[in-house]
Structure formats: structure tokens, C-alpha cells
Amino acid sequence: MRTSIIGYPRIGALRELKFASENYFKGRFSIDELIRTGTDLRAAHWRIQRENGITFIPSNDFSFYDGVLDTACLFNIVPERYRALGLGELETYFAMARGYQGEQGDVKALSMKKWFNTNYHYMVPEIDDATTIQLAGTKPFDEFAEAKELGIATKPVLIGAFTLLKLAKYTGAKQAVDFVQATAKAYAAALAKLGGLGAEWIQIDEPILVTDLSEADVALFKKLYSAILADKGSANILLQTYFGDVRDGYVELQALPFDGIGIDFIEGKRSLDLIRQFGFSDKKTLFAGVLNGKNVWRNRYANAIALVQELRSHTGQIVLSSSCSLLHVPYSTKGETKLPEENTRHLAFAEEKLRELAELREILTNDVPVASPLYQENERLFGASRFTGNAALQARTAALTEADFARLPAFAERAIAQKAKFNLPPLPTTTIGSFPQTAEVRANRSAFKKGSITEERYKQFNREQIAACIARQETVGLDVLVHGEYERNDMVEYFGECLDGFLFTEQAWVQSYGTRCVKPPIIWGDISRSKPITVEYSTYAKSLTDKPVKGMLTGPVTILNWSFPREDIGLKDSAYQIALAIRDEVLDLERSGIEIIQIDEAALREKLPLRRSDWQSEYLSWAIPAFRLVHAGVRPETQIHTHMCYSQFSDIIRDIDAMDADVISFEASRSDLAIIDAINGCGFRTEVGPGVYDIHSPRIPTAGEIKQGLYRMLDKIDAGKLWVNPDCGLKTRGETETWASLRHMVQATLEVRESL
Template structure:
């Protein structure tokens, strides 16, 4: 039985691509040096897959920033404002990803959104009426030939035509249907070129098929692929889906002449039933996603072998595949020196998953698979105990009542009380929480962790940073301040380190977007809080000023969604355990005179099922109450903020309002303030702070630009409800650009106030 990988991590096991890219952005290395690092990484990825006898090794799964952005550039979907800069192709690519501000012009980056139900972000292709979709790039073919020169046979990977057109943003009168012919013809050109190069397979990724697909969508899909497949030549086409099942398009997939179909049997709850009910074509290869590409726990061979055995009864041709790209898990356990051997026995990162594929292939090939050493060792691991339970946590969870999820008094009364208490000006200005993590800040934290400085020295450095940050915020005139979060490595990792039940890695980095990588904690056992986590620094900041200072926390749903969760208990149970721990912190902050508390739920939408019919029962029914549990015990005059970023919120806006926060800030700058219409339509009660500028780009917005944005907001939002803030935390930005942007923000707010 053959094996296949949908995609592989690309930033490097030690984040080599991240560091090389950032040096390139700073002008410290040139494009040739950046390309050299990229080539070294690709070679290493192909080699490790080849060593583990992966039969279908992907190429073109590598990217400098994002695969959908790569696809847009390949197909000539480059808006005119970027072409007009007159930059090199690589510079144009990064201008689309990061924005550009320089001698050639000033343009914002493309919009950025979450990639389905993951913590990965994609760049949204932008199509206007003049866009001429055609084959313009060579990256797909160059990397196929690059692998071939290294004696590695690969299947090139490309985002499929349907997903591309569905995820694109249309800025003119034309919509997806108007680009069907050009798109299909361009994919035909891709297949033609691959035929010339001797490729055996191409993988076309169509994750959009696992979402709510309408009859019109299926007609669009069929129209595209009827044309594409009619001219495919000898190259075989694998239609790859992931992140769910294809219940709405299974028949259409079977009817079209695909050579292979990739189906997710991990997240696809109905995938097996679909195969059971409708069978699988003898003329097609089933690429069965049976190894979890998202989580880091070892595969349970007993369950996987049983699934494969059943699938063999329905599909004549079967390949073992990952459930999705391994982009969403860390590289390897080989660098982890602090994890115990007991811990590591249970984990499988990308390289370890390759070995699982090799073991599964070997086990299946034996006359008695269940007698093999690999199977016996795996079964013994799962029959053992991890000692993960905490009786006190479980008892506290069992004792919750409806009252624990309800804050009193109701919002309108709280809002009036808080307006009187804080007496803030119209359009109050604030930030989302974090300030730049400079080299000195990181060095201080690193020195403390390595034992090079004492705890007192470490804390004094942070106190000095907080004092300077608070003073500078006061100087530029912000209304609600923050302490800057200099003690925090990451908004989730920090809290995981402070809570019992989590374990941590040293090098288990996962790409979030571009050069931004995160190191998710691992939920090992039941979660609890043994001591305050943020009170000392927040209380110190509060003592330095007469202005309100927000206490900054990460919410339970985001902590869970940005961690690697347990698989032996439900997500709901884990979320409520974390909520109880954060609730204790909220009450401690309040007791220490922190009267505004922000509880970030940046990842609220992340685990939202991809089909709307599943939202309430499978997710929102516990995710929204988990947030309410965190803050339901505070006093009426304590103001609760929350923050969300880089997701589409319009369709869950009522659920967000039901979180019963007092103020919500959210990303809006890259989405052109589209969420404001949804807020108005649903009668949103919560006060709002749509981000007025994009912090994921290094450009500095002008005062006039910010005033224009505020004017657009005030056309639709009551001034009494509107806050002014960036769209996310400032941790990743440079010091100079941060303060320059915030000065412009405050000035813009003051000038707009003067006109009210």
C-alpha cells in the first residue's frame, strides 16, 4: 500500500526561512541568498520524505509567505496597484503580502483571513474587472524540476480552481462566474506544461468542498473541472479535500473523471458513511486521510488499521494519506531536550508522522499485522496511563450552574454605570495590549530562563519597560493604557506556562502567517490555576498613572484553539476547565484595582465547524458560555473588553454579542470595515473598536487616512459606541513605526472629536 503527504511544513525546523526572510526585508541579505535558504529547505524536506518511503511527495507546497498568494501570482492575479510599483517579481510578491511604503509608492497589503478552521492565515486574492487570469509564473514547474534534479519524483500541488474563485475578493462588477472560462483554460495550461515535463500526478487542493456548498457552487465546480479534465493529457489529477467531509459534493466528485480523490477521515465526520453508502469508483484512487495532520498525538494503529481494512472493501485502489497538510504541526521532536521521554512517547510531529506512515505501510504488508513489533508497541502505549486527571478540577466543573454563566446587571445598566465612572472622551483611544518585543526584551526573558540573571533582575527590567511604556502612552495622549506585556513570549504560551496541566516544547514552531510562527502549548491533563499570573505587572502599571490601565488576559477558547488539545476528552470540557482558571485571574485583577480587563478571544471562530448547520450543537453552545463563565462574577462597574482578529465575523455577530462583553475590538482594516454593516443589521449592543490600521504591515498610516476611516465608521456607528484602536497587538512591530502610528491615531481621534 502506498503513502502520500498532502503538504509539509516550510519554515524550517529551526525557523530558517523566517530568519532569512526577515533579513531580506531589512536589506541584510539579497534575493539570491533568500532563494538559497529556500532551496536548502526544500531539498531537506524532499529527502526526509524519501527516506521514509513516501510514495507521493508534494512539491510547490513550499512558500515564502502563503500558498494562495503563490497561486495568485502564478495565475497573473496581481492587482494593478502592485504592478504599478515597478518592483521585481519577488518584491511585488512581498508588497502584496506585507504592503509597501517607499520611494515607489504607498500601498496596503492584501486582506488576510484564517485558512478554514486552522490558525494559519492566507492572503485573499483580489480580482477586478480588468484581471486577466492566465499562466504567468513558473514556480510550480521550477520546483518540480528542482526535485527531479535531486532524483525525487513529486506530485506538484496547487490550490484548485474552485477554491481559488470562491476565496477571492471581487472588487468590480464581475463575479466568479465571469472568470470560469479563463480560470479553467489557465489550469489546462498548467496541466499541459506538466505533461511536457513528465509529471505523473498533480494535486489540486479543494478544501472549499467541505464547507456549505450550494447547488450553484456545485454547478460552478462541475463547469470548471469538466473543462479542465477534458484536456488533462497523461498527467493524473488528484482532487484533494481536507478539514471535513464532502457530503454536499460526493456524487459530483465520483461522476467527474478525476484519477484520485483525497478524503479526510479524521475531521470528516461523514466521510466513512459516504463511502459506505455510495461506494467509491473502481477507476479512481482513494487517497484516505487517516493520519491526523493537525494534532501532535501519535496515531492509534488499531483504529487506523480497522479503518483501512474497511475502506479496502469499498475502494479498489487505496493510498494512505495525511488528513491535511503537515504545515499545521511542528517539524520534529529531535530538538526537544526538556520534554521527558514519557511525554515524547505520546507525540508525533511532522517527521515522526512520516515514520508512522512507514510503519503503517510495513504493518499492512505483513501476513499478521497485529503480531508485528510496531503494532504491539503502539497498542501498549495507548493501553497505558498518562496520569492526566485532577479530581478537584473535575468536581468544580461538575458543580457549575446556569448562574455561573450569567453576568448581572444587564448590559444597558452596566454601560451607563461605566460611562459615569470612567468619564472617557468621545472616541476613546487605546491599543490591543502588546507593545514591541525588542531584542532587549527577548534577551531579558532568555537570560532569565537560562539562569543568567536572577528573578529580581528579570522583573526589574520588565518594571522599567512598563514604566517607560506607560509614560510614553500618557505623553502621546492615549485614553486607556496597557502595561505592554513585556513578560510574555506569546499570548497563549505565557498563560499555558502559568497554568497546571500544560506542557511545553522548545522548538515546536508552527507557521501562523508569513514569518510569524507560534509555539502552541500542549494540553496534557486537567487545567487549573495555582497562583495569580498577571496581577503583579498590571497592578504596577496601574500605580503609575491616573488613567485606566487594562488588565490583559487571553480567553479560554483562544487558549484551547491555539494549543494542541487532548484527544481523550471533549473540547468543551477542556474549554470550561480553562475558563474557570481565567475566571480566578479576572477576580484577582478586580480585587487589585484593575477596573478594565481585556479577555482576548482572537481565535473564537477558529474551531467553528465549516458547515453552518453544525455551529450551535458542536461549538457555539459551549464556546460562548465559556467566555461568559470567565467574567460573570465581576462587578457592574468593571469593564470587560475582548478582542478578535483575522476572521470573518459577520455570520456569527449575534453570538459575539451574546458573549456579553462591554467592549469588543476587532480586525477591520484589511477587510475594508465590512463587519460594520453586520453590526448595524443585528442591533449589536456591545461597544466596538474596529481596527483603524493594519499592524501586520510595516507601513505608517497618515492622520488623514485614519480620519477617513473614522469618518466611515461614524457614518454607521453611534459615536457613543465607538472606540479607536489598531487592529491587533503591536508585539511584532518595530518601535519607531509603532509610536509614529499611535501618534497619528491619537491625533486623528482628537481632530475628529473636534468636529462632533
């Protein structure tokens, strides 16, 4: 039996790609040094897969920033404003990803959105009426040849034509259907070239197929691939799907001349039923996604083997595969020197998942799989107890009533009380919470964790940073201040470290976007709070100023979605446990005199099911109440803020309003303003702060462009409901650009206020 994975983490075991890229951006590395780092990482990743016996090793799954952006560049989808900079190929690529501000010009980055139901962000291709889609780049061919020189035969990976056209942003009159012929011709050329280089299998990723598709969508897909595959040559073409099932196009997929189809049996609720109902073509190979590519727990072989044995009754050609790219899990448990073996034996990161595929293959070659020592060892692992419970917390959760989720009085009455209390000017200015994490800030935190400085010295440094940050915010002229979060690493990891029920890792980094990596905590048991988390620094910051200072918290849904969850209880149960812990923190902040509290739900939409029919029943029915549970007990005059970023929120705008926050801020600087139209059209009660500039780019916005953006917002949003803020936290930015951008933001706001 053969094995395959859909993709592998790019960043390296020690985040080598992140550091090389950032050194290049800062001028410390040459472009050749950056390219060499990429070459070394690809070789290492291919060799690891070969050592673990993976049959179909992917190539072109590596990226210096984002695979969708790579695909856009490959097919000549580069807007003219980036070409006009006159930069080299890689510099133009990074200008599209990060924006550019320098001698060659000043351009913003492309829009950025979440990749389906993950915390990975992709760059949105931008197609205008003048775009000529054609094969223009060489990346997949170069990397296939690179692996071949190492003696490694790979399966080149391309993001599919249908997904590319469906995810793209169209800025002119033309739409996806107008680019079908050119796109099909470009993809056919790419397949022909890869086949000519000796590729035996080529993987085409079409994750958009697991979403709700109309008849017109299915027709567009058929039209594209009928043309692309009309003369596909000698290479076998694998149509790879993931993140769900392909119920809207399963029959059509079977009829098209793909040589293999990759199906997700982890998140694909109906995948097995589709095969039972319609069968599977005996002319195709089934790449069966039986290994969870998104969670870190060991695979229970009994379940995978039972599934494969049933699939064998429908087709004889089965390849064992991951359910999605392993990009979404950490690199290897080898880097975890502090976790005890009783924990790590239950974990499988990317490298361990390669071994699991090898072990499953070995077990399945046994005439009696259950007799295999590997099978029996796996069963002993799952027979052991691992998750830890909290009886008092379980009783508290079970006792919740509707009253615990309802904040009183109603929104309108609270709004009057809050306006009288805070007396803020029109268009109040604030930030999302974090300020730059300088090398000194990180060194202080690291030294304390290592025990090389005392707790008092650690805290005194943080107090000095907070005092300086408060003073600078006052100087800039912000209306509502924050303490800067100098004690925090990641917004979820920090809270996880302060709660019971989590495991923490040393090197379990996962790429979020570009060079941004996060280290999600692992939920090991019931989650509770044993002591206050943020009260000390928040109250200290408040003592330094007469202006309001926000308490800064992460919400329960985001903590859950940005952690690796348990598999023995439902997400709703974990969310309510976390919500009760954060509720206790909210009430402690309020008792300590913090009158504005921001509870970030940056990841609210992330786990929204990809099928609209499942939105309420499987997610929103508990995710929205979980947020309400956090703040339902505060006084009317306490103002509750929340923040969301880099997702499409327009279609759940009423659910967001039902969160019953007083103010919501969200990303708007890279995206179109559809969400503002949605707010305007649905009678949205909550006050709003659409981000006025992009913090994921190093460019400094001018006061003029922020001012223009504010006037566009005021066309749709009443001035009495509009807040002014960046679109996300500032921890990843440099000091100089941060303060310059905030000065421009305040300047623009003051000028707009004068015109009201």
C-alpha cells in the same frame, strides 16, 4: 501499499525561513540569499520524505509567504496598484503580502483571513473587472524541476480553481462565474506543462468542497473541472480535500475524470458513510487521510488499520495519507531535549508522522496486521496512562450552574455605571495590549529562563520597560493604557506556562502567517491555576498613571484553540477548565484595583465548524458560555473588553454580542466593513473598536487615512459606542513604526472629535 502527504512545514527545523525572510526585509540579506535559503529547505524536506519512504512527495507546497498568494501570482491575479510600483517579481509579491511604503509608492497589503478552521492565515486574492486570469508564473514548474535534478520525483501541488475563485474578493461588477472560462484555460495550461515536465501525479487542493455548497456552487465546480480535465494529458490528477467531508458533491466528484480523490477520515464526519452509501469508483485511487495532520498525538494504529480494512472492501486502490497538510504541526520532536521520554513517546510532529505512515504501510503488508511487532508496540503505548487528572477541579466543573454564566446587572445598566466611572472622551483611544518585543526584551526573558540572571533583575528590567511604555503612551495621548506585556512570549504560551496541565516545547513552532510562528502548548492534563499570573505587573503599571490601565488576559477558547488539545475528553470540558482558571485571575485583578480587563478571544471563530448546521450543537453552545463564565462574577462598574482578529464574524455577530462583554475590538483594516454593517443591522449592544490600521504590515498609516476610516465607521456606528485602536497587538512591529502609527491614530481621533 503507497503513502502520501498533502504538504510539509515550510519554515525549517529551526525556523530558517523566518529568519532569512526577516533579514531580507531588514536589508541584511540579499534576495539571492533568501532564495538560496528556500532552495536548501525544499531539498532538505524532500530528502526527509524520501528517507521515510513517502511515495507521493509534494512539491510547490513551499512558499516564501503564503500558498494562496503564490497561486494568485501564478495565474496573473495581481492588482494594478502593485504592478504600478515597478518592483521586481519577488518584491511585488511581498508588497501584496506586507504592503509597501517607499520610493516606489505607498500601498496597503491584501486582506488576510484564517485558512478554514486553522490558525494559519492566507492572503485574499483580489480580482477586479480588468483582471486577466492566465498562466503567468513558473514557480510550480521550477520546483518540480528542482526536485527532479535531485533525483526526487514529486507530486506538484496546486490550490484548486474552485477554491481560488470562491476565496477571492471581487472588487468590480464581475463575480466568480465570469472568470470560469479563463480560469479553466489557465489551469489546463498548468497541468499540461507539468505533465510535459514528467509529473506522473498532480495534486489539486479543493478544501472549499468540505463547506456548505449550493447547487449553483456544485454546478460551478463541475463546469470548471469539465473544462480543466477535458484534455488533461498523461498525468494523473488527484483531487485533494481536507478539513471535513464532501457530502455536497461526493457523487459529482466520482463522475468527473479525476484519477484520485483525497478524502479526510479524521475531520470528515461523514466520509466513511459516503463511501458506504455511494461506493468509490474502481477507476480512481482513494488517497485516504487516516493520519491526523492537525494534532500532535501518536496515531493509534488499531483504528487506522480497521478503517483501511473496511475501505479495502469498497476499492482496491488505496494510498495512505495525512488528513491535511503537515503545515499545521511542528517540525520534529528531535528538537525537544527537555521533555522526558514519557512525554515525547506519545507525540508525533511532522517528521514523526512520516514514520507513522511508513509503519502503517509495513503493518498492512502483514497477512495478520495485529501480529506485527510495530502494531503490538503501538497498542502498548496506548494501553499506558498518560493524562493527569485533578479531582477537585472536576468537582468544581461538575457543580457549575446557569448562574455561574450570567453577569448581572444587564448590559444597559452596566454601561451607565461605567460611563460615569471612567468619564472617557468620545472615541476613546487604546491599543490591543502588546508593544514591540525588542531584542533586549527577548534577551532578558531568555536570560531568566536560562538562569543567567536573577528573578529580581529580570523583573526590574520589565518594570523599567513598563514605566517607559506608560510614559510614552501618556505622551502620545492614549486614553486607556496597557502595560506592554514585556514578560510574555506568545499570548497563549505565556498563560499555559502559568497554568497546571500543559506541556511546553523548545522548538515546536508552527507557521501562523508569513514569518509569524507560534509555539502552541500541549494540553497534557486537567488545567488549573495555582497562583495569580498577571496581577503584579498590571498593578505596577496602574500605579504609574492616573489614566485607566487594562489588565490583559487571554480567553479560554483562544487558549484551547491555540493549543494542541487532549483527545480523551471533549473540547467543552477543557474550555470550562481553562475558563475557571481565567475567572480566578479576573477576580484577583478586580480585587487589586484593575477596573478595565481585556480578555482576548482572538481565535473564537477558528474552530467554528465548517458546516453551519454544526455551529451551535458542536461549538457555540459551549464556546460562548465559556467566555461568559470568565467574567460573570465581576462588579457592574468593571469594564470587560475582548478582542478578535482576522476572521469573518458577520454571520455570528449575535453570538458575539451574547458573550456579554462591554467592549469588543476586532480587525477591520484589511477586510471590508461587512462586520460594521452587521453590527449596525442587528442592534449590537456591545461598544466596538474596529481596528483603524493594520499591524501586520510595516507601513505607517497617515493621520488622514485613519481619519477617513473613522468617518466611514461613524456612518454606521454611534459615536458613543465607538473606540479607536489598532487591529491587533503590536509585539511584532518595530519601535519607530509603532509610535509613529499611534501618534497618527491619536491625531486623527482628536480631529474627528472636534467635528462631533
